[in-house]
Amino acid sequence: MKDGEFLRTSCGSPNYAAPEVISGNLYAGPEVDVWSCGVILYALLCGALPFDDESIPNLFKKIRGGMYSLPSHLSDDARDLIPRMLVVDPMKRITIPEIRQHPWFQTNLPPYLQHPPEAVEHEARKVDEEVVAKCLTLQFPGGMSRDQVVQSIERDERTPVRVAYDLVLDHKNAKIRIDELRNVKRHDNQPKTFSPPDPTLLVPGRGPIPMAASPMIAASPGDAMRQFGGRTPLTRGPPAMPSVQHMNDALAEKKRRRWYLGIQSKKEPAHVMSEVYKALLVLHFEWKVLAPYRVKCRWQPPLAFAPSTGPSHAKPIKIGLQLYKVQQHIYLLDFENLGGDAFTYMNLCARIITELKTLSGAVRSMAPPTDMHAPPVGHPSHPHQLHNPHINLHG
DSSP states (O other): OOTTOOBOOOOSOGGGOOHHHHTTOOBOHHHHHHHHHHHHHHHHHHSSOSSOOSSHHHHHHHHHHTOOOOOTTSOHHHHHHHHHHSOSSGGGSOOHHHHHTSHHHHTTOOGGGSSOHHHHHHHHTSOOHHHHHHHHTSOOTTOOOHHHHHHHHHTTOOOHHHHHHHHHHHHHHHHHHHHHHHHSOOOTTSOOOOOOOOTTSSSTTOOOOOGGGOTTOOSSHHHHHHHHTTSOOSSOOOOSSOOHHHHHHHHOSSOOOOOOSSEEEOSOHHHHHHHHHHHHHHTTOEEEEEETTEEEEEEOOOTTSSTTSOGGGGOOEEEEEEEEEEETTEEEEEEEEEESOHHHHHHHHHHHHHHHHHHHHHHHHHSOGGGSSOSOOOOOSSGGGOOOTTOOOOO
């Protein structure tokens, strides 16, 4: 990919792809993203996809023709925004800056989302002196001066100092956002714009994980540091901040359903991991077992995967898989992009999920109920206590 050149790769889920993508035409990135966001917005507000059909040719016909219907329950602002995002001609499609100024987007917009990405990125590079002062009160091994703490933070390496800084900073930002949300006047006849504090806003490269899925949430940054014993945690956990459920209790009158990133299962952890290994084997992945329920896998694109491009597009895609316990008898398989093209990564994740569903369906149809589960294992309170010495299927 070179600066100024158009893109040509047709990738991603067809239901979310823009007409120019599925048609194999040259396209630019922002216009395609606006179309996909329009599909997502439609799905969020309507509970269904705007373009959907069991027949791929019919699906492509609907997408190319922009054929969809808007439910009558949508607000006037939503009925204005969605059609402007799902315009077949990319040159006539609404732009991202125009979306940010649209009345639907501006309604009840939390203050922390009102700033453009450029301003957020600029703020993210600044070191918060108040947080640094708080970090200096923590007892790090050997003791550290202010300059040493700042240098450790600016290096952006996973050290105890950086972990403590992120925890304190996220906790501070969460309090600010809760206060902002409480001050936002909400109306029942207007679309809700609630979003929980995003720990990735000021910490690039870190993806959110379900709040109830990790034991690394501590009452205070100091507790977290004592919990780690002065060492950096091996896995990426969420910051020490009020949980999503806590904010819902304070801000919502009725219970909202939790949202998770990943694929859930009620099967035994050992059984889930055995199916994961089977899926990776079928899809020609290579993998390394980092822990009984944590796997690092790699997929090498075939030589014919991108024939029109150079060898740089043949780089392997690296994916991290980890099984978490989110509730009693409910487990979550989390996906993490460890390196490689983002579109290929999303496609591979979809293929893994599809293969897991296929394997699960085959087990249900071929095996009696007593054979569906692996030998019983413990039900720990968090994923790092999951342990089965027989789960390591890859040497």
